[in-house]
Amino acid sequence: MKKRLGLVYGGKSAEHEVSLSTARAVTQALDLNKYEVLPIYITMQGEWLKGQPLEGPVAEIETLRLTKEGDSQPDHIEGFLQGAMPDVILPLLHGTNGEDGTVQGLFEVLNIPYAGNGVLSSSAGMDKVVMKQLFAQAGLAQVNYIHFIRIAWQENAEALLEQAEQQLSYPMFVKPANLGSSVGISKADNRQTLRQAIDLALKFDRKIIVEQGIKAREIEMAVLGNDHPAVSVAGEIRPVAEFYDYEAKYQDQSTELSIPAVIPDEAARHMKDMAIRAFKVLDCAGLVRADFFVTEDDEVLINEVNTLPGFTPTSMFPLLWQKSGLSYPDLIDQLIELAFERHAEKQKLQYTMD
Missing domain, CATH: 3.40.50.20 (Rossmann fold)
Known part of the structure; x- marks a missing residue:
């Protein structure tokens, strides 16, 4: 049937x-x-x-x-x-x-x-500030950052600019806290462009995050499962543009993807471990794409996880699983089966004191 x-x-x-x-x-x-x-x-x-x-x-x-x-x-x-x-x-x-x-x-x-993540993991994964705070508690290495809300910017813009310049160094990346697909993200190289980037990000969210820019490779891994998640091979993003913004992702088609990524075995093992730890600390289910920075000396930093990553056949998440031996139609089937599995587990809960 x-x-x-x-x-x-x-x-x-x-x-x-x-x-x-x-x-x-x-x-x-x-x-x-x-x-x-x-x-x-x-x-x-x-x-x-x-x-x-x-x-x-x-x-x-x-x-x-x-x-x-x-x-x-x-x-x-x-x-x-x-x-x-x-x-x-x-x-x-x-x-x-x-x-x-x-x-x-x-x-x-x-x-x-x-299919996919529940209420807690979806909301925590969507808010980059909450996500980073949970990652820090779990001991996952990440770049330095500051964050604030719109009213704080309206009342103390100069103080926040000074805080950013004291705690971070240029270049910085400014992001809405609660959007994906690189919407509203800008790179700032000086105070003027930092101010402009903050104004842009605040059009999309009341809370923003300002991150330390670093020179590093952008590597991603895909996670699939519920209580026993599996991790795909790693893939590398090589944007032709200055950084991987919305246009590079969805419009100009110029970004290069390298799957599997050529990275040292130790770095790959470290990323796999961090991807699973990130998946579990957010109590994820179904699917997650974990995004990392790998520096020139092979230090691994987690950037973020995406609890509902791009899912076209040319998106990174399905491509990572394709290169790991799981086709796009089979990936969809598996996500649906994982949904039934997770739902059945929830039905075991008791709601009375008897």
Whole structure:
């Protein structure tokens, strides 16, 4: 019997278009002999719309918000919740209002199995400041940084600039604390560009992080599993641009990926250990991409983890598993099975004192 799979994509996020790209790719890979696929589109305004079950791969995923001919408008989430529930949800939401634990909380309340990370790991992994604080507690080496919120910048901009220059040195990287896909990230080489970078980042989030820039290689590993996670081979990012920004990731197609990365065995072992420790300290499930810096003397520093990494066939996470022997369709199947496994484990919990 086919499993009824809810495909949730779009979202009220600066990464809406990235989510659409992921959803399009997933529809190309799903085996419709295994799954009845129900597309669930979340608009940029946060409206939930349901399409008809897929009959085959699609090229334009956003058009699936339309229902069958003759309906005056697509079904809203209220209608979806009253209808036949999916057996499992595959969330393909990147960024805020989806990757940050909010939609995962909805699935938890509804008691529906869903692929990927839960509420805690999603929210902690989304907030770069919280994530780095947890990494520090776990003893994971990372670059120096400072952080602050918008109101602090509005009230004490000069003091914060001085703090950054006292605790860090140029170049610095300024990032919104709660966005992925390199949205809103800038490199600062002096006080003027630092001020501009902070102003930009604060357009996307009320909290930002300023990190020490270092000369290092950017290496990534993919983690897959629940209580016993496995780690892929390592891959290296070699952006042609000055750094790996949003345009380099999704638009100019000029970034070079080297898989497997050529790194010393000891550094690779260290990264694998750190990836698993990061996965466990955030209580992750399903999937994570762990990003590292490797310096010229082979020191390994963890940069961050992404709890819902880019997931098109040309994204780093699927490519790392492909080079590790797991195809894109099989990777999707495994994530769905891990969702059922994790949900079954939760059903063992007792909610009474008897």
